[in-house]
Amino acid sequence: MADEVIRVAGLTHRFDELVAVDGVSFSVSAGEVFSFLGPNGAGKSTVINVLTTLLPMQDGEVVIAGRDLRTEPDHVREAIGIVFQEVTLDRDMTVAETLEFHGRLYGLPREERRTRIDELVALVELEAKHDTLIKYLSGGMKRRLEIARGLMTRPTVLFLDEPTIGLDPQTRARMWDYLRQVNREGTTIFLTTHYMDEADQLSNRIAIIDYGRIVAEGRPYELKNALGQDLIYLETADNARARAVLEGTPNVGAIHEKGGGLLVMVADDGTRVLPHMLDALRTENVAVTGINMKKPSMDDVFIHYTGRELRDERAENVATAVNRAGRH
Template sequence: MLTGRHGASRQGKGDMTAPCMWCRTRTIRARPGVRKVAMEEDDIIEVRDLEHTFDGVEAVRGISFTVRRGEIFSFLGPNGAGKSTTINILTTLLPLQKGTVRVAGYDVAREAAKVRQAIGIVFQDDVLDRDLTVWETMEFHGRLYALPRDERHRRIDEMLRVVELDGRRDERTKNLSGGMKRRLQIARGLLTRPEVLFLDEPTQGLDPQTRMRIWDYIRQVNRTGTTVFLTTHYMEEADMLSDRISIIDHGKLVVSGTPEGLKNALGEDVVYLETGDDRRARESLRDVREIRSISESPRGLSITISADGSHCLPRIVERVRGAGVGISSVNLKKPTMDDVFVHYTGRELRDTGA
């Protein structure tokens, strides 16, 4: 049986018995130093009262959050909201000005070198040396982190197989497609087996099919125990991938929670009912507490519910049926991340020039 963090599948996600993608071909050696200071509730990232100013402009204005070991955590917000500044501070590229930040158990200000050893980064743009080959790109990275030669070469082979680029190892990176470049960057970010993988806008500028594939890789990476921190301005990306989301706007955290929790908390689920007799149906629903309002729409009755609509729906159907009214169609519309974003920031993300 596999032990250690590579074998540890996350509960409720993924298949517990699935072989770890790193370990398939090799035995796991204990990695000294991985299990270090046990942080509170195993938080792998801890940010407190972070502030950052560029030439008098406050880019980040006092944010605090934690990321739990093993989760996918998203920073959702428009461009210029402070996402990149935050990720740059967390990855030690920007010096810490104010607040405390701990990543993988180390303080970014005082123990930058240890933080750097523990993390992997996939940068926003295609940060690849155009004139190096795929293999050389990986080799360069592995050598930067002083991975021993044999181990390095074995891992490069492994990672290139995982992202399905092993057939292109001698190709110059300038000849790769956008999706391949992104995959190569993910492979590179994972080469050192980081405890946290930072992904800055991982699917920006990719076509929908490629995006889905990148999402699959991210999930696969996460299933092996790697914590993922990603920034995005795509609503559906944050929604589809994350265990938890924090919405950031104007340098402040607006709201945090699970995608479901955020959407449900809006209390704006809408049930559309097509019935044989709208008047009698309305009558029968008069005393259902969770119903905020009922109106008639082209799609039948439009019922706004202040609680989780999926739990109310069966009762609504029972009531209407109980009153002897036939139902020809039922539709539940949950709020989307767009609705959540509009609700908390007062504007649509796509209007912000994102």
């Protein structure tokens, strides 16, 4: 594809015995916002670190902005901007000094540095903090400055690893606005996140990654629509029995456990399937204590493809450890 900015095929990365990234393939077109959505430990940072040359290539093919990562890493580096998961700013530099230093590091001419700094400080609304030391900035301001720094060299593609982690909801929403603006001005964006709403709201396309593998990929509405028109959430006196009963009911698809109840995917209009489900449960004497019908959300997509919720980080990590031990 002519307008392909990132092409990754069969990317695999190991840390000793652990297969952190396991045969990942995807491509990103010019002008897209492409997100990797996955839980802690899924392999998101490892992928981004390999793509941005921070980790060595082990197995697979990566082409970024027309350059092969294995043979032309320097050219790849020139074509990209990076915003890391952790804050990597020097606390004792000012906003302007940070950008100036980065511009020099990349050999931007003095005049270009000056205009670029003015443009970017305006873009992320840090004009008033131009000469303020980093250590006096809020978390959101630091993230904004990091985005500005990532854009100093006018990259073809900007990589962001969990750009809004730890920020309050309002600050996150503003960050999305900045990123949309950056994208409108022509920069392709690759980001990782474990926030469903972030992936949903910001992306043209999402890849869901779990245990180092892409388990689903598509446009947000495609991923949601693929689950059906409606989802039915049921709370019952006996979820295990309810599940067994419902599995034999016409038009009932996949069933997942969610928040103490059952999330039922149906292959028809929910208002038509629900009465049959309730009849079947009544016949088998399974009491229904709660019902909710709704359109699929990104949360539901995630549960459907990974088999679990992303809420409980602790349970998540235990599950990860167990599964890894079993698989590798």
